[in-house]
Amino acid sequence: MTADYFVRPMTPTDVPEVERLTDAAFFDLDVRTHRAGWPAPEHRSEARAAEWRARVRHLVQHDPRGCWVAEDDSGVLGATVSMRRDTTWLLAAYAVRPGLQGRGVGRQLLDAALAYGDGCLHGMIAASEDPPAVRRYRLAGFTLHPTMLLRGPVARADLPVVERVREGSAGDVPLMDSVDRQVRGAAHGVDHEVLTRAYRLVVVDRPTGSGYAYVAARGGPYLLAATNRRTATDLLWEALAASSPDEPVEVPHVSAANEWALDVGLACRMQLWTSGYLALRGLKPPAPYLHSGHFL
Ligand SMILES: CC(C)(COP(=O)(O)OP(=O)(O)OC[C@H]1O[C@@H](n2cnc3c(N)ncnc32)[C@H](O)[C@@H]1OP(=O)(O)O)[C@@H](O)C(=O)NCCC(=O)NCCS
Numbered sequence: 001m002t003a004d005y006f007v008r009p010m011t012p013t014d015v016p017e018v019e020r021l022t023d024a025a026f027f028d029l030d031v032r033t034h035r036a037g038w039p040a041p042e043h044r045s046e047a048r049a050a051e052w053r054a055r056v057r058h059l060v061q062h063d064p065r066g067c068w069v070a071e072d073d074s075g076v077l078g079a080t081v082s083m084r085r086d087t088t089w090l091l092a093a094y095a096v097r098p099g100l101q102g103r104g105v106g107r108q109l110l111d112a113a114l115a116y117g118d119g120c121l122h123g124m125i126a127a128s129e130d131p132p133a134v135r136r137y138r139l140a141g142f143t144l145h146p147t148m149l150l151r152g153p154v155a156r157a158d159l160p161v162v163e164r165v166r167e168g169s170a171g172d173v174p175l176m177d178s179v180d181r182q183v184r185g186a187a188h189g190v191d192h193e194v195l196t197r198a199y200r201l202v203v204v205d206r207p208t209g210s211g212y213a214y215v216a217a218r219g220g221p222y223l224l225a226a227t228n229r230r231t232a233t234d235l236l237w238e239a240l241a242a243s244s245p246d247e248p249v250e251v252p253h254v255s256a257a258n259e260w261a262l263d264v265g266l267a268c269r270m271q272l273w274t275s276g277y278l279a280l281r282g283l284k285p286p287a288p289y290l291h292s293g294h295f296l
Pocket of ligand 1: 026
């Protein structure tokens with residue numbers, strides 16, 4: 001890295017290089033923080049890399065002033081991707097090239113993204129376990145809530161019959177935005193355009209409770225929100241039922257405010273681990289809510 005790198009807005013043409021950089025940074029982080037009993041670190045598959053690029057192109061399009069790269073003569077050194085939804089600022093991606101970390105590039109990138117959130121009442125980040133990352137977030141005024149992860153295969157015999165859940169569609173966006181405003185204080189709005197294309201959507205819409213879940217390709221929730229625990233529990237069971245019986249499935253991003261999710265995972269003998277943080281500003285941990293890494 002030369003001393004004369006600069007920070008500039010990200011453009012759609014940067015996205016492939018930024019994808020490769022973040023993949024390298026997260027693979028390096030997974031190797032550094034690997035724990036016995038966890039799956040071996042893996043690079044993103046081409047399918048997951050394509051999904052990543054689609055999400056970030058969407059955010060560069062809708063939140064151009066929230067997306068930044070640091071660059072020198074050798075290319076992109078780091079990147080940050082953030083968005084504003086209602087009165088909340090959210091960080092979707094943040095990485096500096098391995099080997100160049102710890103020299104202040106990340107701080108400049110985060111400051112640029114945080115400036116996009118000036119005037120926002122709330123802030124939300126799905127934080128990794130990287131000590132430099134959480135140092136940056138705390139120094140930026142975020143409260144760090146440790147989060148948990150459930151992992152394991154789900155036996156068919158453990159699955160209860162869930163009757164109130166139906167398949168969802170783009171027509172459910174107003175319902176989902178209303179649930180999100182009640183539960184996390186901000187709608188996902190335009191992000192549903194990407195989410196409904198990438199994930200199966202399941203919905204509960206009853207007088208006694210409403211909610212939705214985007215289901216990950218291997219089963220388990222990518223994002224789940226509901227107005228009460230009973231509805232959230234039904235949605236989580238439905239998401240777990242989409243897994244293969246012999247394949248481990250994950251329920252990530254469980255904060256201590258979401259014990260209903262722990263109870264579901266433990267009922268089907270999934271393993272419970274600590275993993276990362278939910279970093280919040282001006283906001284309590286949302287519940288019943290399981291955030292996604294990118295769109296929160
Ligand atoms: C998080 C990340 C983007 C920060 O970028 P960076 O260029 O390393 O950040 P900076 O150098 O500006 O700041 C890092 C801070 O951590 C400190 N630090 C460096 N190594 C550290 C370590 N091993 N333990 C604790 N703190 C450390 C640095 O001194 C610096 O603090 P200071 O500015 O107050 O002195 C980068 O480290 C990264 O890509 N990490 C892996 C991916 C990741 O976890 N991203 C966050 C996703 S939520």
